Amino acid sequence: MTTAWLVLAVGDDRQHGGNDGYDDDPSQHYSWDDTVPNHGRIAVGDVIALWDKKKLLGVGVISAIETGRETKTLYFCPECKKASIKPRKRLKPAFRCNKCGALFDVPGSKTREVVTYRSRHGEAWMDGRGLLNGRELRALCDSPDSQLSMRPARWEKLRDAIIGVAGISLDDLDLDDEGTGGTRRPIAGGHRMKNVRTRVGQAPFRKQLLTDHGQVCAFTGPAPAGALQAAHLYSYADEEEHHDWGGLLLRNDVHSLFDRGQIAVNPDTGRIEVDDELLRYPAYAELHGRAPRVRLRPEHEVWLAAHWRIHRSAAVSVPASRSPEAASPGCETA
Template identity: 35%
Template sequence: MQPAENTRAWLLTYRDGVEPSLRSGGHTYDDVLSSHYSYDSNVKNCEKIRPGDIVVLWDTSNALGASVVSSVTSGPGKKRMRYCPNCGSPRNIRRRSEKGPFICELNRGCGHRTMHPRYDWTDLTVYSADYEEAFLPLSLNIPKEQVHAACDNDNKRLSIRGLSWQRFSNLLQDAPSAAVKRTLDLHAHRFTKSIDFAYPQEPPGGFSSVMARARIGQASFRAKLISQFGSVCAFTGPSPLATLEAAHLYSYAAVGLHHEHGGILLRRDLHSLFDQGLIRVSSAHAIELDQTLLDYPQYALLDGKSLEFKPNRAMQKWFETHRTQHSEQGWSTQISWS
């Protein structure tokens, strides 16, 4: 799928690990690379990010990941701002080194230098752009100049910069990056369609409020598995990233933790069957099917097939536990595995 000319995209500066005193406001955010990006009304373009937009996160040197925004929330907040003691400006007073003086660079300066800027709290709006569902890690060695050239403006200091998705897509030439691009295009396309779609006649419907438990760290867990295994389903082989889910080899509902070596990538239908115990992995690393699946040719072909990788000892133990628990329950009895 070619990126649409009107695809909206943003380059977001992710500053995890940067000493707060080097930032213009001396303020930290609760950004999580694989799930959400936080910012406030002092940041240019703060009101422009919206659901369906593609975001690329980078640390001013490397592209770290990309995703499609699923929601944007906002609310009142406070921020401790740093002010120039000479002209009173709260913007662009920063230090260029960890121990150097703060310099007021408003409109190229009042130029005042000080080791003791003034601090005060100010009311503002805080935003959080959530993109956990579609997040994909990137490991790109793209020259900074090319990244800047793909942006819509020349202001390199902006934390949120408009990005030409078409120009940036042209930088994604290697196979893994091209797969990421296709997946993001698909997510953005589907999201836009879901917004634009309207029924000729609205059917009865609506929503009810429910309490649900969200899995913390699920996107990071999936990203780690993609980095480890690539775009490969453990049962069937290479598959589009959009079809692959992070499957735990144990009951996450019971444990609530993402154990190292405790997951594989599976196609969505196979993930469901694995969770129900209808598919298991033998001690010989071969796929075993419940008898009820053998009537379906697409699944019957998997029976006895070896995994796409050789599991390490930790994974072998998880597979053994999975076999044992489901054997005790019986092949066709569903238990809460996820």
């Protein structure tokens, strides 16, 4: 029987009262840690359905689960010491404890080393925004009244509900192995775990970019926040620092192509250029020769010139005066 999970993703830098949040990209990855109930039960090959408390966002199949470690700040009620606290947007005091009802402005806090998890499910993803509402999704869970952010659900019920609402065939969901009609073959290796280094401060970095530029891809223009990634313009693996003005928001696909150097900004013209392979695709060909869609600061231009030099120097030389001495050779996915 296929295992499915209904997991909560409520917008940018998903938060609850007990911690500083998680950096999710619903169509690509979902993050959690070992403080979350059911944290160790999700496995490669499971179906993952993401929702925002009101509606379905989409459905995917987990192809990998990456693990890491980080030191996390946990917050709790100063009265009962429970982590079930909630910030109040308009009322004062600023916090309320859901367990004992205490009201307070400053929660208690402590640090703890946690195991982090991140699913990769973008290879088999179906956008399902609005197909099912919150009430319908809760009814598909093993425990419909559960308040957990990660809830076991019935894939057969979820599949049938989506098909019934969307009026599509099972194959269109792209969730089953080779169109087997709902019975997927076991993925070899079961639960593949991969240790990765966790980037400290990535969520605040993305939040700052959203504050600076709004929901705008720097190369393609306005886009939903869920489709935008925080792109470092230098190699974070080398620098291990979130430099001021060292990043831009890029749409998921554009970010990937930028990291490979197939999309770059010519420092001589200030215009976007795409490589020949991309010119056959209209969505990317129309970017060629365009100016970026956000106003670039001098610091952005310095990092973009370094990126151009690394990936395009064979074709065009970058003037020495525009080449940053401190720029790191390379970029990577955020």
